[in-house]
Amino acid sequence: MAIPLRRRAADIAAFAFATFATAFGLVWLMWILWTTLIEGAKALTPALFMEMTPPPGSVGGLLNAFYGSAVMIFLGLIIGAPIGVAAGTFLAEQGRYSRLAAVVSFINDILLSAPSIVLGLFVYELVVRPSGHFSGYAGALALAMILLPVVVRTTDEALRLVPNQMREAAFALGMPRWRVTSQILYKSAMSAILTGILLGVARIAGETAPLLFTALNNQFWSANLNAPLANVPVVIFQYAMSPYDEWHELAWAGAFVLTLFVLLLNLLVRFLARRGASK
Amino acid sequence: MNPTFAHEPELAAAPVARSGAGADRVFGLVTAGAAWLVLLLLGAAALSMAWGGRLAFETFGWRFVTSSEWDAVGGHFGAFVPIVGTLVTSAIALIVAVPVSIGIALFLTDIAPRWSRGPIAIAIELLAAIPSIIYGMWGLFVFAPFMAAHVEPWLSSKLGPLPLIGALFTGPPIGIGMLTAGIVLGIMVIPFISSIAREVFSAVPTALKESAIALGSTRWEILSRVTLPYTRSAIIGAIFLGLGRALGETMAVTFVLGNAHDLSISLLMPSNSIAAAIANEFTEADTDLYRSSLIALGFLLFVVTLVVLTIAKLLLLRVNRQLGRTH
Amino acid sequence: MKASRMAALAAAILIAGCGTQTGNKPGQGASALQVTGAGSTFVYPVLSAWAADYKARSGTSVNYQSIGSGGGISQVEAGTVDFGATDQPLKSDELAKNNLAQFPVIVGGIVPVVNIAGLDAGKLRLTGPLLADIYEGKIKNWNDPALVKINPGVPLPNAAIATVHRSDGSGTTFNFTHYLSQVSPAWKSGPGEGKTVAWVGGVGGKGNEGVAAYVKQLPNSLGYVEYAYVMQNHMTFALLQNSAGNFVAPSAAAFAAAAATADWKNAQDFNLVMTNAPGAQAYPIAASTFILLPRRPKDKAKSDAAVAFFKYAFEKGQQQANKLDYVPLPADLVQRIESYIAAKVK
Numbered sequence: 020m021a022i023p024l025r026r027r028a029a030d031i032a033a034f035a036f037a038t039f040a041t042a043f044g045l046v047w048l049m050w051i052l053w054t055t056l057i058e059g060a061k062a063l064t065p066a067l068f069m070e071m072t073p074p075p076g077s078v079g080g081l082l083n084a085f086y087g088s089a090v091m092i093f094l095g096l097i098i099g100a101p102i103g104v105a106a107g108t109f110l111a112e113q114g115r116y117s118r119l120a121a122v123v124s125f126i127n128d129i130l131l132s133a134p135s136i137v138l139g140l141f142v143y144e145l146v147v148r149p150s151g152h153f154s155g156y157a158g159a160l161a162l163a164m165i166l167l168p169v170v171v172r173t174t175d176e177a178l179r180l181v182p183n184q185m186r187e188a189a190f191a192l193g194m195p196r197w198r199v200t201s202q203i204l205y206k207s208a209m210s211a212i213l214t215g216i217l218l219g220v221a222r223i224a225g226e227t228a229p230l231l232f233t234a235l236n237n238q239f240w241s242a243n244l245n246a247p248l249a250n251v252p253v254v255i256f257q258y259a260m261s262p263y264d265e266w267h268e269l270a271w272a273g274a275f276v277l278t279l280f281v282l283l284l285n286l287l288v289r290f291l292a293r294r295g296a297s298k
Numbered sequence: 299m300n301p302t303f304a305h306e307p308e309l310a311a312a313p314v315a316r317s318g319a320g321a322d323r324v325f326g327l328v329t330a331g332a333a334w335l336v337l338l339l340l341g342a343a344a345l346s347m348a349w350g351g352r353l354a355f356e357t358f359g360w361r362f363v364t365s366s367e368w369d370a371v372g373g374h375f376g377a378f379v380p381i382v383g384t385l386v387t388s389a390i391a392l393i394v395a396v397p398v399s400i401g402i403a404l405f406l407t408d409i410a411p412r413w414s415r416g417p418i419a420i421a422i423e424l425l426a427a428i429p430s431i432i433y434g435m436w437g438l439f440v441f442a443p444f445m446a447a448h449v450e451p452w453l454s455s456k457l458g459p460l461p462l463i464g465a466l467f468t469g470p471p472i473g474i475g476m477l478t479a480g481i482v483l484g485i486m487v488i489p490f491i492s493s494i495a496r497e498v499f500s501a502v503p504t505a506l507k508e509s510a511i512a513l514g515s516t517r518w519e520i521l522s523r524v525t526l527p528y529t530r531s532a533i534i535g536a537i538f539l540g541l542g543r544a545l546g547e548t549m550a551v552t553f554v555l556g557n558a559h560d561l562s563i564s565l566l567m568p569s570n571s572i573a574a575a576i577a578n579e580f581t582e583a584d585t586d587l588y589r590s591s592l593i594a595l596g597f598l599l600f601v602v603t604l605v606v607l608t609i610a611k612l613l614l615l616r617v618n619r620q621l622g623r624t625h
Numbered sequence: 626m627k628a629s630r631m632a633a634l635a636a637a638i639l640i641a642g643c644g645t646q647t648g649n650k651p652g653q654g655a656s657a658l659q660v661t662g663a664g665s666t667f668v669y670p671v672l673s674a675w676a677a678d679y680k681a682r683s684g685t686s687v688n689y690q691s692i693g694s695g696g697g698i699s700q701v702e703a704g705t706v707d708f709g710a711t712d713q714p715l716k717s718d719e720l721a722k723n724n725l726a727q728f729p730v731i732v733g734g735i736v737p738v739v740n741i742a743g744l745d746a747g748k749l750r751l752t753g754p755l756l757a758d759i760y761e762g763k764i765k766n767w768n769d770p771a772l773v774k775i776n777p778g779v780p781l782p783n784a785a786i787a788t789v790h791r792s793d794g795s796g797t798t799f800n801f802t803h804y805l806s807q808v809s810p811a812w813k814s815g816p817g818e819g820k821t822v823a824w825v826g827g828v829g830g831k832g833n834e835g836v837a838a839y840v841k842q843l844p845n846s847l848g849y850v851e852y853a854y855v856m857q858n859h860m861t862f863a864l865l866q867n868s869a870g871n872f873v874a875p876s877a878a879a880f881a882a883a884a885a886t887a888d889w890k891n892a893q894d895f896n897l898v899m900t901n902a903p904g905a906q907a908y909p910i911a912a913s914t915f916i917l918l919p920r921r922p923k924d925k926a927k928s929d930a931a932v933a934f935f936k937y938a939f940e941k942g943q944q945q946a947n948k949l950d951y952v953p954l955p956a957d958l959v960q961r962i963e964s965y966i967a968a969k970v971k
Contacts, residue, residue, distance in 0.1 A: 026516050033518035037409055040401025044422050044492070047485045051428060051436045058439075074673040075834075075857060105332035112329070123333045125615075126340050129607045132539060133340075134546025136573050137600045140580075140593060141343040144350055152661075152705045164339060171336060197325035225429020228548040228573070232580050235690060246659065247688065252431050256549070259435050260830075262837035262858040267439075274432050285427045289420065370695070370794055370821045438842070446844065470785035472843045474828065557792040557829035568828045578792055578831055581692050583699065 052278070059275020062268035067276075071240050072254055075263045081273050083240045083249040088224070090242075091155055091234060091250060095162030095223055100216050103167045107174025107212075108200060124175065131168040138164045139229030147233060155248035158234025165226055166219040173215025177208040214288045221284040225277060227252035251277055344600060351594030353587060362594060368559035370583075375591035377598060379559050383476065383569035384599070387551060388544040390480025390565070395487040395540055400533070402488070403495035404521055419496065426489035434553030437482045438474070442554055445481075446473030450566055453477075469566040472556075477565040479555040483547055487540040494536035498529040498617060535613030542607040546599060548573035572599040660931045663690040664697015664710035666832035667797045668731055668914035670853040672710070674945040675938045682937070685930050691832055695794020695820045701725065701917045707927045709917040712796020713820055714896040724920045726969040727894050728962045730935060732952040734852045734880040735801050735910040737863045738840050741767065743780060746855075749863040750775050750872050753808030753901075753909065756865075759847060760788055760805070761815060762825040767845060782845065789839045789848035792829025794820040800912040801849045804900035808909075849910075852880075853949040867909040868901050875908055881952045883911035889958055895965075911952075920969050932966055939963070 022030075066080045073079030106123065113120045142161040147153055181204050189199040205212070235247035236254060251273050258270035354362055354375060365376025402422060406415050450471035457467040469475075502525050510520045526533065556568020557578055572595045583589040662672075669691035676687040692700075694711035701709030702723045710730070720727055737751055755771055758764045764771060768781045791798045799820045806813035816822040828843065830836035833850045837858055840848040852875045855862050864872040873879050883902035889895060899911050916935060922928035939962070943953040954962070 022514070022516060026519065030516035030518045033404070033521060034409060036397075037401040037405040040398040041405040041410075041418065041422075043398055044402055044425065044485075044488050045418070047488075048421055048425050048428075050440075051432065054436050054440050055432060074677055075670060102332045102335055105329045106336050109329035109333040119330070119333065123336050125608075125611060127336050128611050129604060130336065130340055132542050132546075132603075132607050132610075134548065134573060134599060134603055136546070136548045136576055137343060137347065137596050140350070140576070140596045141346050143580075144346045144593070145342075147705075151703065167336065167339070195319070196322045198321075200325065221427060225431060227429075227431045228577055231577055235581075241659065241686075241688075243659070247661065247690070252429070252549075255431055255435065259438065259553070260838055261834040262841050262854065262860075263834075264858075270435065274435055277429060278432055281427055281429060282424060285424065367823070369823050370819075443842070470787045470845065472787045472828065472846070474843070557831070558824070558827060559829070560824070560826050562826070567826070570829075578829075579794075581690075581696050583695075583794075585699070 055271070055275050055278050058268075058271035059273075059278075062272035063275065067269075067272050072249060072269070073265070075261065075266065078265050079269070081251065081254060081269060081276075084251045084254040084273065085276075086240075086242070087155065087234070087248040087250040088252070090244065091159045091162055091230075091248065092220060092224055094156070094159035094244075095166055096216070096220060098159065099163035099166035099219070100170050102163075103170025103216075103219070104174045104212060106167075107171045108178060108204075110171065110175040111178035112196075112200065127168045127171045131172060134228075135161075135165050135226050136228035136231075139232050142229065143232045152245075153233060153235040153247045155234050155244035155246070158230050158248060158250065159244075161229035161233045162223040162226065165229065166223050169219035169222055170215055173218060174208075174212050177211030177215060178204055180211065181207050210291055210294075214291045217284055217288050217291075221281045221288070224284075225252060225281055227256055231256075344597075344604075347593055347597035347600055351590055351597045353590035354594035357587060358591075362591070363598070366559075366561045370585075370588055373585065373587050375588070377572070377591075377595055379561050380570045380572040380575045380595060381598070382561065383555065384545055384571040384573070386476050386565070386569070387480040387483055387555065387571060388541055390477065391483035391487050391544040392537065392541060394481055394484030395491055396537055398484075399488050399491035399495055399536075399540075400526075402492040403499045406492075406496050407499040408517060408521075419493075422492055423489050425485065426493075430486065430547060430549040433482055433486055433550040437478065437550060437554040441482065442473035442478050444473075445478050446471045450477075454566060465563045466565050469562075469564045471566065472568070474554045474556045475564075475566050475568050476555065479551050479571075480565070482550050482554055483544045486547060486550060487544050490543055491536045491540040494539065494614070495529070495533060498532040499525055502528050529617070531613045532617040535610045535617065538606050538610035538613065542603050542610060545606065546573060546603050548577050552577050572596070658685045658926065658930050660685060660687045660708070660927050660934065661690075661706045662687060662697075662708040662710060662931070663692050663700045663706045664917075665694045665712050665796050665914050666691040666834060667694075667712045667733060667735075667851045667912065668710050669833070670851075670857060671731055671733075671942075671946050671949050671951050672938075674949065675934070675942050678942075678945065679934055679937055683933075685934065687931070687934050691834070693791070693793035693820075693832055694796030694799070698917065701919065704919070704923065707919075707922070707924070708931050710914055711917065712912050712914050713799035714894075714898065714915045715917070716896060717894045720894055720917075725917045726920050726966060727896070727915050727917050728965055729889075729895050729897075729913040729954060729958070730916050730938060731946060731954065732880055732884045732899075732911060732913045733950075734875050734883075734908050735797055735804075735849050735912060736852050736855050736875045737865060738837070738848050738850055738855055738860045739863060740840050740842075740844060740846045740861065741782060742844065744861055746859075746861045747864060747874055748779055749861070750779075750866070751863045752866040753805060757805045757809035757812035759786055760790070760825065760827070761812065784845040787843050787846040788824075788827035789830055789836050789843070789846050790824045790827050791821065791832070791836060793831050793835075795832075796820060796912070796914070797833055797849070797851060798822065800898065800900055800910060803898055804910045807901045852876075853951065856950055865909050867905075867907055868903055869905045869907070871905060873906065873908050875950075877947060877950045877952050879906055879908035880911045880950075883907040883909075884913070884952055889961070895962070918966070918970050921971060928970060932970065935966075936963065 070080030071083045110120050110124050139161050142157050146157040189203045230250055230253050236249055255270045255273045258266035363377050366378040367374045367376045406419055453467045458464050506524050510524045551571050552574040555574050558568040559570050576592050576596055580592050583592055672689050680686050694713055697709035697711050700706045768783050802818040802822055806818045828839050830839045833854050836848040837850045837854045840846045864874050867873050882904050883899055886902045887897055887899045901909055939959045946953045
């Protein structure tokens, strides 16, 4: 029996809409990436990686910003990842038996999607105000707080993927719990945990708002973490909102490098995840 | 007592090796401590916002939320304009993102050839990976001029004169404003909603879909009468998740919203959002009341996103239970 | 274990970088000092040029964050920076309360800028009262009769005016609105004057940079910026009618003519605003930027370094100032400032 026209029309409309919607999403992606590529490539010179941020109206590079970002991401990683892995371990190992674990897991997921500007304000109140100055340390702390929920969630899931037989076998051999976790579970879930940390790094690399009131910015080379520290996102913000064409070019170059870094990390994470799953 | 063997009492009662017991306790304390730290973080952030904003709340009371004045000179601050700006841009974002995300989910689970599903899904999820400051820059330098040159003049000439909704589309076509910000937000939010939608669409039991096909349903009818009702909680949860992200988004909005503490009906006019106001004005707040008002704004945002994300999580938790997952 | 060894190596490099002193290049001499300042975006172009020169000469970096006068005042009062810069001078009682010394460092001008297709710089004429009316929303279109009347022969489009103002606490806004209050009673009783006012509509830009950026970007827009920004970004400025009735173009000479009438001798703590100055060639919105220094600084070395920097700016910075069309301060004023600093800042 042939399907009546009205129903067939609705079906075709749905088909068309779904295809259009996907094309819509892909068009935005390509437009944004294409723009970033074209504009960024224009300003991509070796000077970008060798000179400091210039005063308005002159050319220069982003070396101090790259350095500051690298240091703060690294510090944020050192602070946030161990705590995240520890908390994620707690959730995975105690998840079924502990009320606390259920609550923490819930709260963690909320923190994961919470606005990062609020965490920046928190670190301002916690560190910048009492110490009386902006600092790279405060910036790193803010980044650590954003990294934390990501690592907790991914460590939790990574450890849950380890089959229970491994745990039972280790316990059967009389290993204490801490050894089971550190020597058996971590080893087995290590690549998944690491990819989770990489995902977190990709996330905090692009964060701007929390750095606005913690690390601020610095036009000169500075390696002093106890003072305002240059960083890529805030420099992009300042330069893009300025009227100077040279600064606009540098902003696009910074945006290009940042996007490339984040996208490559994301693709790396997927590649590692697939490799881990097929093992 | 070793909980792994809760159902086998003899094994559970077996003592752990002496050397391990102390280390076990330390390890347990460390992991539990880290977990408590997560809780502490949320609580401390909320408390710190509330504490920082208390001066503003004490000074203005409920008027803080209802007043549309923002006068740093006279010391009168009201959150109404940023709140409205946040809500309007988020609403536009959802209007853009929800149909598109469901369409993408349908495409990826039903229409696309199997070999293409993976790459297209990855591409859509890359939208979430792009840092929001990139969205902001692209919005300001590329999208806003596009809106100003091609879309907004059309909107204000065709829809402006209409009786009721006309007021929404009046004003000079400058490109930056609530409409542009809402659309950019919507694009940012698409991957969050579509990835959850795709996951739950493909988890609908094939038996249900097959019986619908057997009864002669078209693809659209399967979507509207089987898939969507079955996944309703998850879709609503995903929408709330998208809303939560849209409410808190700072950088993309700061570039294209126009930073004007001005209440206006028209979507083409610039406005302000809570996050953009804080980002723009915090380092220049020169009185305690000003700073406290901004922190109070942050507190309001935090509370609202907390509520929205809690609802989202509750809905998605129920879905996980439905689908047989234990966490 | 290769990955962890590489990670350790990367960490070592980064941490070694942390250990180096701040300076021109990583690893420069340990004597390089870093002075921090924040505030007025009005003075930023010339201050950053001075800072770059001074660094080349002495090795001291002056790291200035251009965040607006309001921010500069609050940062130096909170002690988070070594000096602040504001275009709105503080009154003596507030200075005393916060133990600050205040002195002017440069004079510049605030210029209306527009973005109208086909209109060249210096062709459009505006008056103070008309500017006030535009910003209050009373004049909405570029081809309003009042604007056409004073611009015979200038092609003004039939388009809505998109006004741009400052979204941050701005000394530039203070000087601009102070001027509007002086020439328009409606403005004075309406939005009034201040580092920020209740703007009627329009887009808010952050800093002089933000306003310039928006005016460059948005068609048919109008904004107000310090003249150095107009020059650096090749913007379309308008002529403004002064108190003598002449339509004056912005220039260092016009700003100097306005500044010449300023009575610094009788201004306690140099608290002086020079808008709407008398004189046939005086530019109507001239303004100075004031530096705020703590009188009992926490870090004496940094305070001395800041004072040395400003001494350099006064005595050797004229060339940079002239290049950007600012007006350096006259020698007798500089002398008075230097003795004031010596007396107040210990």
